[in-house]
Amino acid sequence: MRIVGHIESYTDSTLIGWAYTPDRRGEPLILAVECDGVLLAAGLANLDRQDVAAAGHGDGQCGFRIRVHLPPGRAMTVREVSTGTVAFTDLHTPAATDDGDVAAAEATAARSDIVQGNVDNVLGAVIRGWCWQPGWPARHVRVQAVIDGQVVATAMADEMRGDLINAGVGDGDHAFNLRMPFWTLDGRERKVAVHAEGHGPLAEAPVPFMCLGGGPLPLLEQLSVHIDPQDGDALAASGLLRCYLDQVLRVTPASIGFEHYPQWRAAQAGTPAEDDIPDAFSADRPGMAAAVLNLRMAGGAQLTAVLDEGAVLYPDALTRAARALAASGADILYGDADMPVDGGVLPWFRPDWNYDLCLSQDYTRGLTLFRSALLHDAGPAPSATALRLRALLRHAPGGRVQHLPEVLCQLRRAPGPVAADQAAQAVRDHLAARGVADAGIVTIDAQEGLRRIEWPAPAEPPLFSLIIPTRDRLPLVRTAVESIEALTRDAAYEIIIIDNQSREHETRQWLADGQRQGRFRVVRYDAPFNFADMNNRAVEQARGGIIGFINNDVELIGGNWLSVAASLLARPEVGAVGARLRFANGMIQHGGVVVGTGGLAENAFQPVHVDDKGYFHRTRVAGNYSAVTAACLFCRRSDFTILGGFDAENLPVAFNDVDFCLRLRETGALVVWTPEIDLYHHESVSRGRDATPERLARAMKEELYMRRRWAHIALADPCYNPNLNLDGAPFTGLALPPRHRWGIGR
Known part of the structure; x- marks a missing residue:
């Protein structure tokens, strides 16, 4: 077996690196760490490492972090368990000093002037990568884009990325997005050196950069006017190329920063x-x-x-x-x-x-x-x-x-x-x-x-059925339930917990006790995780006229949440209501859903703190969106039933909430997001990442279905704007090209 990989560091008794075999793509390696022939620890190389994939290695799911205490100064070997193939050998841990501290590598890593980083890829007008100082993990490094010795763009490497956490890069908040200036978007190829300010280049060679501010379609239009109308083959090729470029724009949209708006507007x-x-x-x-x-x-x-x-x-x-x-x-x-x-x-x-x-x-x-x-x-x-x-x-x-x-x-x-x-x-x-x-x-x-x-309360106060799926993870679901019980006021509700094959004794006991005490009902779902199907089945047993889909990893903040939802759903034109969800640090996790990001959908305002105004105050006021997340989503049970519930066949895990909201909007109903319903949320913490080959295949199938089913609004979300970006976080840049062709001056 041939193994490709790299040991990146040994810090805080953790061996960090990545490894995969080209012979068995999609199968994570099980690695064993040995010292002098003695097995010390083992671990799976399946962590998210998109930076490695961007460099041309593996599928992005080949990282490892193995907790192991290595004797100072001794040689170690890392093997693949099933075949015994040596992955890494003749590796030495630093020798101990007289004080018993580990010197050498860890001492070098602790130097404040050491900077590590990588340029991962270039997408549209953005150069993406990561950069940090291991000796000062709480600090953030400023990076620069340099062309012909001149700094043309800067950015702070302070954005969060999950794969960096798995790679041991601090708390993961060391990613950067360098948005190139508008004058570089003329279709010419340029060599761009990416520097850590005050430390030098991150890569050995400059990265090639080329982008067209108006996109490739205008060029195709210019060429098409010269095609002979009688040349059927040329016309067919032009049409096929147009379809291809349209799909490229859907899947890999580009943007530029708001600071370049004057030049961008002049071009439009x-x-x-x-x-x-x-x-x-x-x-x-x-x-x-x-x-x-x-x-x-x-x-x-x-x-x-x-x-x-x-x-x-x-x-x-x-x-x-x-x-x-x-x-x-x-x-x-x-x-x-x-x-x-x-x-x-x-x-x-x-x-x-x-x-x-x-x-x-x-x-x-x-x-x-x-x-x-x-x-x-x-x-x-x-x-x-x-x-x-x-x-x-x-x-x-x-x-x-x-x-x-x-x-x-x-x-x-x-x-x-x-x-x-x-x-x-x-x-x-x-x-x-x-x-x-x-x-x-x-x-x-x-x-x-x-x-x-x-809005006034409905004349007949409704009963809410709050549906919470879980599989073990007792601390999470208990916090969710207890926060609802402690804070909710002025509303009648029942809690239905979907038990999806919980195995831990403590969880099963807590569920049994709670059901016996009348705090909630438990619906058993003894099948592989299918978010859509399990919720559909729970709705069939619900007694309430309003359904609340609630994640097991949320925590209620405000007690009037159900009365706000009831008042909004008392309006006949409203079909669904969504909440403001925030991370524990106060950053917004969900401020509505924008359709079309990467051809799919993305939560709005994740880079925004709850105390900030967001894009022209949008995070401070209620508004209509094309969709909201089912981590906290309210709708009438009758509407949910008429539409057939979530699509359990095509969207068992992801995007079923977005699909449901879009089907609601097709009936003419409004989807309302409001900051008055406020909860903490730890996104997908209880389910984990889609890292296994089976999960990856399922995720790709769901994405393909969404692209096909909702292609007609992928580039035309009516609750967004065709001049705003669809790459990365919504409301953070200007689309390149805009999805509406301006008419001024034409």
Whole structure:
């Protein structure tokens, strides 16, 4: 047997490295550590090591961390157990000093000036890798991208990555993403050296970098115009290449950082055809007050444009917006905007019509166009902004509203308390008109105009059935249950625990005691782990009208969670409700789900702390998303049953919650994420990683199904924006290329 691998370090009585055999791909090696022929320890080489796979070795599941105490100064050998093949030999541990401490390697590793790292790969406009100082594991190193001796980009190596934990790289928070500047995205190949600041290059040779800011499809379009229309083979080849490139963009999207927005916008907008800004909307209008302008379009259509207070139009924006409204046949059109932030300019890329977000935040602020009759129906208002929002809330939920995902104006300031009060009154009037005058409106931030809507409780308080799957892991499930029992108030509920083949005596005893005491019911699921199927079966035995799918690794923070869910689900248009989930350190783990990331789906706002505002305050207010995670998901039992529950056949483990939410949205239902339902979550800690060949095969099958089933929205999530990134964490960069082709200047 041929074994490929490397011993990376021996620190804190742990032997760290990676190993695999090309002869049996997908089968992890069992390694034994020997010293002078005596077996000291053994371990499995199956830990996640994507950095090794990126370097061309193995499948990324070949890392090992073997706890073993090695006598100082003695030779050791590492063998593969089943065949006895020597993997590593003639390895010596450091000799002991007079003080009994291990010197040599550990002393070298403890030097603060030693830096280790690797450039893993280049994806789109981002160079990814890791870097740290073993002697100062709590510190984070700044890395630099260097071209021809000039530093062109920098980043802190402070991002979390699970495979780095397995590799013994501190706490795993030493990954970096170097976003290259826009001027390098011209299709030319460049050699980029990646340096640890003050320490030198991470790799022996520079890495090749080449990226097109507009993507490859525009080049294909330029070539296609020269194809002879009679050349069937060439046309077929062009079509096939287009399909291939489209799939590449879906699976491996690229992006660039927000700091490059001015260059990025210039590339999308082009040169304005004309400066069409009317005097009423000029930047020097008195006090930059809100303004209204009536427009007569070709054919006699009457439009009214509303420009909010503090907004400055970009040239050609009004013409482009009017043209887009006429082409769409819609009644209302709003666009995107940008704002000065921290000395720069940050684009505010909005979702398509998002009812709950509009109630919580006036996210359409800027330039809005209406068919004039709609504003006449809205009645009197204290300001143009209040008139706009009143008309929007009156007609958009059931009408035709178009979102133009292009920056039409710049907002020079926040709305402020006066405009916020007027917006809140418009929301209050709207809620009264729809028959919920007793809904409460609580101001969260008067300067930014943020609100919380306290929907009235249903006339008949519902019974909640809270379903919690588990397999052993008693400390986790006990914490989840006890936090629910201790904190929940003002709601009736039952707890159903799905016991998926628990084997530990303590767990089985706790389950039996709890069921006997009436604290919960236990449903046995004596089959391999199938999250979808076990939950479907538990719903069949549930008594409640509202189902709450709850992970066994969550811990409740706020006690009003069920009353919030009940109030939201009392609205007939709401189909599912999701929660804010946070890690123990306060970082957000789930702030809604964005569809299309890597062609699949990704939790939003994971790089954001709960005390931070997120992308234009999205983490502070409720809003609609395409999906929410089933780690804490509420829905009506009737809706769940009508839709057939989770898809246990095609999505037994992953993405079944996303698929369910997307099927709900196909019926016209809204999915609401709210920060008012708040829990701690340790993601998938009880199930572990998909590391075995069987799990990897299952995961690939589920991913393929999701790509096929939901291909039509993979690049067009209506609750996201086609100008925002789909690589990595959502809301963190600008798409390259954007998934909407701008029309300004064309």
